[in-house]
Amino acid sequence: MTYKTILVHCDAGKAAPARIELAASLAERHQAHLVGLHARPPFQQPFYDTGPYALNLMLKEHQDALKESEEASQQAFAVATKGKSVGSEWRSVDGSTVDLLIVHARYADLTVVGQNEPESPTRLPASPRLPENVALATGRGVLVVPFVGVRQPIGRDVMLCWNASREAARAATEALPLLKAASAVTVLIVEPTTSALGHGAERGADVATWLGRHGVKVTVQRDVAPDSDIGGVILSRAMDHGCDVIVMGVYGRSRLREVILGGASRTLLSGMTVPLLMAH
Numbered sequence: 001m002t003y004k005t006i007l008v009h010c011d012a013g014k015a016a017p018a019r020i021e022l023a024a025s026l027a028e029r030h031q032a033h034l035v036g037l038h039a040r041p042p043f044q045q046p047f048y049d050t051g052p053y054a055l056n057l058m059l060k061e062h063q064d065a066l067k068e069s070e071e072a073s074q075q076a077f078a079v080a081t082k083g084k085s086v087g088s089e090w091r092s093v094d095g096s097t098v099d100l101l102i103v104h105a106r107y108a109d110l111t112v113v114g115q116n117e118p119e120s121p122t123r124l125p126a127s128p129r130l131p132e133n134v135a136l137a138t139g140r141g142v143l144v145v146p147f148v149g150v151r152q153p154i155g156r157d158v159m160l161c162w163n164a165s166r167e168a169a170r171a172a173t174e175a176l177p178l179l180k181a182a183s184a185v186t187v188l189i190v191e192p193t194t195s196a197l198g199h200g201a202e203r204g205a206d207v208a209t210w211l212g213r214h215g216v217k218v219t220v221q222r223d224v225a226p227d228s229d230i231g232g233v234i235l236s237r238a239m240d241h242g243c244d245v246i247v248m249g250v251y252g253r254s255r256l257r258e259v260i261l262g263g264a265s266r267t268l269l270s271g272m273t274v275p276l277l278m279a280h
Contacts, residue, residue: 003030003177007108009101009130010038010073015114015147017076022145022275023112024080024088025152030177034088036077037104039097040066041124065124097127098134105138110174112143115272131269135250136280141174143245144269144276151244154275158182159243161234161264162189162207167249171279172207175247178277179216186241187211190223190233231267243274250278 008023027034043062081088105111113131135142155178204220211218225233250265
């Protein structure tokens with residue numbers, strides 16, 4: 001597997017230029033086509049009666065915000081791709097940000113989005129839980145970039161979180177191009193018990209063998225921690241090893257826009273300091 005199409009979410013947030021730059025660098029490194037997607041969400045009419053004058057003002061503000069967001073996003077995309085040997089494509093589409101990303105992500109090998117920011121970064125309505133919704137609905141790899149920024153290039157030291165689950169296997173497969181190109185890969189196994197269930201005779205041996213056949217250089221680390229501490233242990237070990245990407249399966253379900261995540265997924269998405277590649 002190789003990355004041939006990389007999709008990046010483009011908005012006017014403060015963290016967007018760094019995210020788009022990271023996506024462009026990945027596309028150049030993997031000789032992939034880069035697609036920048038900007039969403040133009042529809043105007044949401046208030047439930048209360050505002051009167052025609054106030055409603056027209058609100059509509060104009062929304063239209064101005066759309067124009068401002070599109071111009072800033074397209075400028076950031078142009079700056080990120082300038083001078084790089086990468087084919088690129090700009091898309092600005094009417095519709096819900098999450099819905100559009102879900103549809104377009106299904107036709108990309110990797111989708112790059114930003115971590116949920118504490119406050120809405122633009123004048124447009126925020127899309128809460130955007131990374132989770134996209135990962136749970138697409139079946140593709142989603143690379144979440146922390147809003148605090150990242151050091152580039154990424155992918156030299158990668159940590160793969162492994163518990164022998166379907167989600168972990170999906171994430172490992174989606175991350176194969178990164179894993180194969182990495183200088184070092186740590187397979188981290190953090191579970192409440194030392195059971196070999198699902199792992200084979202020795203925890204981590206089978207996944208290390210599988211990755212080794214792909215030419216991935218692997219070190220296995222095993223930890224025992226209660227369910228409530230697994231996310232914290234992952235973040236701590238990633239810092240210990242100096243990892244610049246964490247790969248993990250995301251656990252949860254999406255129902256009527258309510259996302260219910262597993263504890264480790266919640267911890268990493270809120271406390272991440274390096275990019276997180278996740279899949280469901």
